[in-house]
Amino acid sequence: MDTSSRSSISSRRLVLLLALYFFFVLNLPLTTRLAGILEGLDGVSAGFVLSIPVFFVAALNLLFTLVAVKYLEKGIFITLLLLSSAVSYAMFEYGVVFDRDMMANIMQTHRGEASSYLNVASVLWFGLTGLLPALLVARVRIEHGGVLKDLRWKGVSVLGSLAAIGLVAAGYYQDYASVGRNHNYLKQLIIPTYYLSSAGGYIDQTYLTETLPWRPLGEDASVARPHRNGKPNLLVLMVGETARGMNFELNGYPRDTNAFTREQGVVSFQSVSSCGTATAVSVPCMFSRQSHDDYDAGQAGRQDNLLDVLSHAGLDITWLDNDGGCKGVCERVATRTFRPEDGGPLCDGDYCQDGVLLEPLHQALERPGSQDRVLVLHMVGSHGPTYYQRYPAEFAHFTPDCRRSDIQNCSARELVNTYDNTLYYSDYIISRVLTALKQHSNEWNTGLLYLSDHGESLGESGLYLHGMPYALAPEQQTRVPLLLWLSGEFEREIGLNRRCLQQQAREGRFSHDNLFDSVLGLMGVSTRVYRAELDMLAPCRLG
Structure with a gap:
């Protein structure tokens, strides 16, 4: 294949673009929740509000810089885009939080249960926010310099990200601490860090932790028989x-x-x-x-x-x-x-x-x-x-009902x-x-x-x-x-x-x-x- 006609982008620029994309698009569940919190606070400074995208983009840029390893970065970024798109949809539309218990639930989900979440809205979301950018990353040619040059820009990127985070913390630490203490759950909405840490915890607990010895219970159990009326x-x-x-x-x-x-x-x-x-x-x-x-x-x-x-x-x-x-x-x-x-x-x-x-x-x-x-x-x-599939048609006692899986698009009356x-x-x-x-x-x-x-x-x-x-x-x-x-x-x-x-x-x-x-x-x-x-x-x- 002739690769000379393919678009190219430097690794550092791709990392920054992905950091921006993850914050402004895939972290929509987080930003909408933050917006609601900030609207309800008195005396919020404009500087604190403007610092939020700086902080998160810098943090994401730091993370992506560290995983941007030549020959591996394309596969890593494509995987993150696809997974994060699906997670973002579930969080934004349904309020799902991907903690360790949810990871266990996902791993035990059967095919029918998984397919019930497929609908026009979820497919469009995944196609536009996950598949399309993943295809662009797959198509583009990522440019790298020599080993020393790559290490140099990684160092600059890491230090620049840390400096930006430090400046934000120096100016608005009390604001972040206050919002964080009062709304501790916000950390569970950050994509991709929270669901990745949850998945890691689940894998460690399920597959890597040493198996405990079996503990029998109630081996002395018995039932007095026969019963007084002679029936079991x-x-x-x-x-x-x-x-x-x-x-x-x-x-x-x-x-x-x-x-x-x-x-x-x-x-x-x-x-x-x-x-x-x-x-x-x-x-x-x-x-x-x-x-x-x-x-x-x-x-x-x-x-x-x-x-x-x-x-x-x-x-x-x-x-x-x-x-x-x-x-x-x-x-x-x-x-x-x-x-x-x-x-x-x-x-x-x-x-x-x-x-x-x-x-x-x-x-x-x-x-x-x-x-x-x-x-x-x-x-x-x-x-x-897909609640409507749980009962035969003759048991549609309350009408009109919601006969679709994107239930957030039904009226409250139809859903109930x-x-x-x-x-x-x-x-x-x-x-x-x-x-x-x-x-x-x-x-x-x-x-x-x-x-x-x-x-x-x-x-x-x-x-x-x-x-x-x-x-x-x-x-x-x-x-x-x-x-x-x-x-x-x-x-x-x-x-x-x-x-x-x-x-x-x-x-x-x-x-x-x-x-x-x-x-x-x-x-x-x-x-x-x-x-x-x-x-x-x-x-x-x-x-």
């Missing part, structure tokens, strides 16, 4: 996806999102918080013995969880998954995963609607057995942004309607499970516990979806629904006082931390790892 206990534990408690009719929401269960004796716990704001964190955490405050993914992944302790006690455990995987929770129990690519009337190749869980549930209920049993149904529930339709359909699925349990009450003492993994933002404060760092996450992402239903015989079997239970649900404050011990207590499992103080039902069990 059966609990269906439904793990919801992205359902927020404030949109449940049973929690006071003024729409009939619980139209199918409100008359079925379900008890709704009013104040329940999640362990995390993303499935990859919340699901392992809620099944672990650790709490939100001390949760460590590495430790939790190397010790027995709730399902293991139930298995130690001799219970029959089955996990039915319709949400892309159990995040390691079900590795040691019988599992069936529904694969959208296998097809079927309720699957579109990317997702299956939760109706696929009903037939295998019926099959499990009809399978005879004398062991106590726990069936876990992991739902796709209200997973966004679509989201509420997912809850309406989930409530229908819960009611079908309840009906099945009632039909099998002659063979089992039956119960159902529904608990979502995290909530969802629907445009409040400019945020969409979920995954915000927990310390910054709004209530919409952390308040989750928890429903409990027990047959009369199950209640009598465990000596449960229903009036006390209803008061607990109405007045108590609970979280994912309570699941581990509450299920052990509910199923009558005796073990040293059980903690009565975390069992939501313990105060309401007689004797």
Whole structure:
């Protein structure tokens, strides 16, 4: 190929242009948030405002100068442009923050979930801000001098960047310190430094950190048998996806999102918080013995969880998954995963609607057995942004709905309607499970516990979806629904006082931390790892 006709640019000039481009274009989520903060402050000096682009461009110029290594720089810059464009879109349009937990969530995302984020807006954004500049970098010929000349300009560039940063700090340190202290989250919006450090932390924790020895829990677990009425206990534990408690009719929401269960004796716990704001964190955490405050993914992944302790006690455990995987929770129990690519009337190749869980549930209920049993149904529930694909057309109860994935371009009414339709359909699925349990009450003492993994933002404060760092996450992402239903015989079997239970649900404050011990207590499992103080039902069990 004749390269003589190709445009050329010096390495130092390319670095400066990229620094300018990253700040003024790809860091739009940061600059818009900064603009809003500065508008709300009194007495902001014009010099401080003008110093902000100088500071960030100098810092980015310093970073890019250090990675501008001959023969490698083109590949590095192209990769950064493509990744940063995708990150910038997610941050600007949905308010996503790419911390370590989000990196774990991304790494565990299946193809259908990833494709749901593709739409005209995201493709245009990526094409114009990522692909186009990446192609320009790929096409241009980067000029270098000799080794000494390159080292000389690198030294000048580094010193010049440091000098600019130093001058800004000397003149406006107090302003930067004040804004930084009061809005500490701003560092999480800087592209590309924050998502790169998060990715590095995830890789280190997941692949480079020494594997901890396995820690067994509850190996002494047992259940007193036979039960007083001679029937085994059966609990269906439904793990919801992205359902927020404030949109449940049973929690006071003024729409009939619980139209199918409100008359079925379900008890709704009013104040329940999640362990995390993303499935990859919340699901392992809620099944672990650790709490939100001390949760460590590495430790939790190397010790027995709730399902293991139930298995130690001799219970029959089955996990039915319709949400892309159990995040390691079900590795040691019988599992069936529904694969959208296998097809079927309720699957579109990317997702299956939760109706696929009903037939295998019926099959499990009809399978005879004398062991106590726990069936876990992991739902796709209200997973966004393509909410409209989570429910059949006949469950479009609230209209007009938002039938697109770029949900930020729907009206607030359309978006809430679509989201509420997912809850309406989930409530229908819960009611079908309840009906099945009632039909099998002659063979089992039956119960159902529904608990979502995290909530969802629907445009409040400019945020969409979920995954915000927990310390910054709004209530919409952390308040989750928890429903409990027990047959009369199950209640009598465990000596449960229903009036006390209803008061607990109405007045108590609970979280994912309570699941581990509450299920052990509910199923009558005796073990040293059980903690009565975390069992939501313990105060309401007689004797």
